[in-house]
Amino acid sequence: MKIYQYPSKDQWAELTQRPVLQKQEISKTIANIFSLVETNGDAALLELSKKFDAEINNISVSKEEIERAYEMINEDLKKAIQQAKENISVFHASQKEEVQKIETTKEVICWRESRAIEKVGIYIPGGTAPLFSTVLMLAVPAQLAGCKEIVLCTPPDKYGNINPAILYAAQLCGVTQLFKVGGAQAIAAMTLGTESIPQVYKIFGPGNQYVVAAKEYAQQYGVSIDMPAGPSEVLVIADEKAVPSFCAADLLSQAEHGSDSQVIFLTTSLSVLNETIREIDEQIKLLPRNEMAQQSLNNSHFILLDTIEKAIEFSNLYAPEHLILATENFEKYIPDIQNAGSVFLGNYSCESAGDYASGTNHTLPTNGFAKNYSGVSLDSFVKKITFQHVSKKGLKNLGKTIEIMAQAEGLAAHKNAVTIRLKKNI
Amino acid sequence: MKIYQYPSKDQWAELTQRPVLQKQEISKTIANIFSLVETNGDAALLELSKKFDAEINNISVSKEEIERAYEMINEDLKKAIQQAKENISVFHASQKEEVQKIETTKEVICWRESRAIEKVGIYIPGGTAPLFSTVLMLAVPAQLAGCKEIVLCTPPDKYGNINPAILYAAQLCGVTQLFKVGGAQAIAAMTLGTESIPQVYKIFGPGNQYVVAAKEYAQQYGVSIDMPAGPSEVLVIADEKAVPSFCAADLLSQAEHGSDSQVIFLTTSLSVLNETIREIDEQIKLLPRNEMAQQSLNNSHFILLDTIEKAIEFSNLYAPEHLILATENFEKYIPDIQNAGSVFLGNYSCESAGDYASGTNHTLPTNGFAKNYSGVSLDSFVKKITFQHVSKKGLKNLGKTIEIMAQAEGLAAHKNAVTIRLKKNI
Numbered sequence: 001m002k003i004y005q006y007p008s009k010d011q012w013a014e015l016t017q018r019p020v021l022q023k024q025e026i027s028k029t030i031a032n033i034f035s036l037v038e039t040n041g042d043a044a045l046l047e048l049s050k051k052f053d054a055e056i057n058n059i060s061v062s063k064e065e066i067e068r069a070y071e072m073i074n075e076d077l078k079k080a081i082q083q084a085k086e087n088i089s090v091f092h093a094s095q096k097e098e099v100q101k102i103e104t105t106k107e108v109i110c111w112r113e114s115r116a117i118e119k120v121g122i123y124i125p126g127g128t129a130p131l132f133s134t135v136l137m138l139a140v141p142a143q144l145a146g147c148k149e150i151v152l153c154t155p156p157d158k159y160g161n162i163n164p165a166i167l168y169a170a171q172l173c174g175v176t177q178l179f180k181v182g183g184a185q186a187i188a189a190m191t192l193g194t195e196s197i198p199q200v201y202k203i204f205g206p207g208n209q210y211v212v213a214a215k216e217y218a219q220q221y222g223v224s225i226d227m228p229a230g231p232s233e234v235l236v237i238a239d240e241k242a243v244p245s246f247c248a249a250d251l252l253s254q255a256e257h258g259s260d261s262q263v264i265f266l267t268t269s270l271s272v273l274n275e276t277i278r279e280i281d282e283q284i285k286l287l288p289r290n291e292m293a294q295q296s297l298n299n300s301h302f303i304l305l306d307t308i309e310k311a312i313e314f315s316n317l318y319a320p321e322h323l324i325l326a327t328e329n330f331e332k333y334i335p336d337i338q339n340a341g342s343v344f345l346g347n348y349s350c351e352s353a354g355d356y357a358s359g360t361n362h363t364l365p366t367n368g369f370a371k372n373y374s375g376v377s378l379d380s381f382v383k384k385i386t387f388q389h390v391s392k393k394g395l396k397n398l399g400k401t402i403e404i405m406a407q408a409e410g411l412a413a414h415k416n417a418v419t420i421r422l423k424k425n426i
Numbered sequence: 427m428k429i430y431q432y433p434s435k436d437q438w439a440e441l442t443q444r445p446v447l448q449k450q451e452i453s454k455t456i457a458n459i460f461s462l463v464e465t466n467g468d469a470a471l472l473e474l475s476k477k478f479d480a481e482i483n484n485i486s487v488s489k490e491e492i493e494r495a496y497e498m499i500n501e502d503l504k505k506a507i508q509q510a511k512e513n514i515s516v517f518h519a520s521q522k523e524e525v526q527k528i529e530t531t532k533e534v535i536c537w538r539e540s541r542a543i544e545k546v547g548i549y550i551p552g553g554t555a556p557l558f559s560t561v562l563m564l565a566v567p568a569q570l571a572g573c574k575e576i577v578l579c580t581p582p583d584k585y586g587n588i589n590p591a592i593l594y595a596a597q598l599c600g601v602t603q604l605f606k607v608g609g610a611q612a613i614a615a616m617t618l619g620t621e622s623i624p625q626v627y628k629i630f631g632p633g634n635q636y637v638v639a640a641k642e643y644a645q646q647y648g649v650s651i652d653m654p655a656g657p658s659e660v661l662v663i664a665d666e667k668a669v670p671s672f673c674a675a676d677l678l679s680q681a682e683h684g685s686d687s688q689v690i691f692l693t694t695s696l697s698v699l700n701e702t703i704r705e706i707d708e709q710i711k712l713l714p715r716n717e718m719a720q721q722s723l724n725n726s727h728f729i730l731l732d733t734i735e736k737a738i739e740f741s742n743l744y745a746p747e748h749l750i751l752a753t754e755n756f757e758k759y760i761p762d763i764q765n766a767g768s769v770f771l772g773n774y775s776c777e778s779a780g781d782y783a784s785g786t787n788h789t790l791p792t793n794g795f796a797k798n799y800s801g802v803s804l805d806s807f808v809k810k811i812t813f814q815h816v817s818k819k820g821l822k823n824l825g826k827t828i829e830i831m832a833q834a835e836g837l838a839a840h841k842n843a844v845t846i847r848l849k850k851n852i
Contacts, residue, residue, distance in 0.1 A: 343811060
């Protein structure tokens with residue numbers, strides 16, 4: 001944990017720097033896996049599963065497994081997942097765009113219509129946390145958008161099973177095909193298609209460095225991906241009215257994600273700074289993942305600044321995935337927030353609300369990508385097609401302009417497509 | 427030109443295939459150029475300009491050059507550019523999103539706000555056509571979005587000058603910095619920054635294979651790009667009421683772009699098919715770029731199908747950049763169009779209308795990318811940030827759901843961020 005009091009602006013560039021990610025040279029491994037999957041299809045997936053996850057006979061999930069999952073989940077968890085699903089649905093449905101026909105010139109009508117990306121793939125990692133919440137965050141907007149095929153791949157545990165909450169969430173949110181496949185081979189399978197797994201047009205979801213590298217690699221095949229990936233991060237801005245125990249809890253909820261998680265705390269109050277650190281020391285003791293959280297905190301920055309305005313400026317430079325504004329009168333700072341993935345306003349808007357259930361998406365740009373990427377939304381699952389209808393009169397109104405411009409660009413056939421129409425008397 | 431009559435569906439996969447692009451091994455060249463620009467900045471740009479474009483002393487454009495450009499352009503072209511700009515502005519302004527606050531659970535309020543990507547780069551190629559229309563298509567939405575820095579790079583001609591129409595359009599549309607730099611080095615400069623050229627967050631615009639490869643390479647530095655690139659293409663669907671001379675003109679206006687342009691013609695009428703081919707043979711004679719057009723036509727497909735419905739199905743499989751629907755009752759086919767960049771409806775909606783002046787954007791997904799990418803729009807120049815405000819009561823309403831889900835994912839600190847707030851009596 002590094003503490004800075006009123007660092008000068010010269011230091012900001014360094015303080016907003018992310019730790020350099022050790023990009024291991026795994027591109028050969030990834031290329032190999034793609035080649036194996038391309039050649040041997042499902043058989044390659046079973047072989048790789050045996051090596052990395054579990055020995056299974058079938059990558060498909062049986063009806064019985066799904067039924068069993070329903071029985072294994074208690075009613076409280078089912079209700080919680082349903083409420084989260086409902087909120088995510090309501091918020092993402094509000095992102096549907098009305099068709100607006102615009103007459104740009106008399107009788108020249110232009111508009112956009114959204115169409116679902118027909119086939120999408122969702123990757124859900126295995127590992128220490130069964131991320132069924134990510135199933136909701138990706139499958140709910142996919143279903144709302146109208147994607148016809150929603151393919152989900154997730155690795156089986158060592159007994160060959162998938163976490164029942166993942167199965168339950170997948171069923172609830174309209175996943176159309178679900179497979180027990182993990183790692184880079186899952187990405188390869190959704191990119192190339194196998195006997196069982198359909199080829200998709202866009203792949204979503206988090207994963208380890210192999211999955212991330214495989215998603216990058218998949219783009220060479222024309223597949224698109226949700227966004228580039230990096231470790232998760234939060235930046236908390238607190239004034240003197242902030243509650244240190246809340247701030248500490250939010251910082252820890254980020255830190256427990258992994259040892260490479262980024263945590264930044266900016267405050268205008270020395271006592272809030274000191275109290276928050278004290279609270280962290282207390283709260284961390286009770287956490288099962290406290291070692292991971294401690295490692296992450298070792299690299300964190302706690303910074304005292306003069307004003308909230310300066311803190312916002314710092315935050316814009318850092319472009320955090322999550323920004324918590326634990327200040328009074330937070331409304332007045334909103335227009336100044338330029339770069340952030342998702343913003344949590346006031347003392348009771350904890351990051352975990354957005355992580356699970358408030359309705360916003362938790363798939364967000366990390367690693368400074370909030371400067372040029374949005375988080376996942378309904379938009380991520382559609383293309384917007386432009387349409388235009390130009391009547392004969394409309395072309396008369398616009399034709400000369402097109403002809404002059406085409407001529408000036410030296411594109412005679414472009415000009416002629418107008419001229420020939422204006423001449424024709426039909 | 428290849429003609430197919432009622433090909434069976436088995437053949438469609440092959441007929442909708444793009445020619446395989448010869449991706450030359452230029453990655454070393456690109457890496458070298460990036461390294462040169464990183465090390466030597468402006469000096470590297472001048473040196474590379476001398477090698478590829480022109481010997482110049484300064485990559486900046488002087489006031490005098492801009493004034494001269496204003497004088498060199500005739501009033502008709504100025505007016506045409508202004509009308510096009512107006513239409514593009516009106517259409518793209520309609521894409522601004524209203525902020526909609528959604529109460530997903532009582533006292534849990536979520537919404538999105540758009541923020542401009544602060545620094546964007548536009549690349550405009552030199553070569554055979556001075557694409558000032560592309561300046562409009564990229565700078566107009568950038569300015570509407572509120573991008574603070576709009577940097578434009580374009581190569582000088584052999585005399586060290588920039589086409590006056592490009593200078594005029596850039597001035598008119600709020601480009602903030604304009605540089606005489608072309609090729610991969612322009613992309614490297616906007617990615618890395620030099621003494622003169624600012625580093626940007628997102629790069630837009632067409633270019634040759636070096637530019638395309640450089641844009642791909644730039645992404646490794648965290649820069650995002652508009653979309654992957656391929657040769658331009660049109661698919662025309664014509665019924666028996668279509669006008670063969672119009673169809674021919676549209677196909678030729680695509681074919682003149684370059685020898686690798688893609689042209690596909692689908693019709694339900696043998697006589698329209700034959701007449702269109704006859705018209706092409708006539709019209710092509712008059713084109714200055716007829717050799718290029720002929721080469722492109724050599725690879726084109728002319729296909730007779732039973733029904734317009736089948737033609738739409740074929741088109742969805744091909745996912746054309748431009749789709750012209752030269753049919754009666756085109757409205758009824760609109761809902762079935764799934765994959766296309768931009769659609770032109772009826773006999774008078776020629777592609778050049780959208781290329782220049784109707785208001786829609788002409789930067790569109792090629793090479794089948796219309797399956798998973800949208801064309802450039804106002805959205806391309808903003809990020810959408812989610813916000814949420816959860817009141818104390820709101821957290822009471824939602825808290826249990828968050829706690830149960832966090833617990834089930836094994837993330838105790840996520841749960842604790844809620845628990846600690848619900849317990850606190852402030």
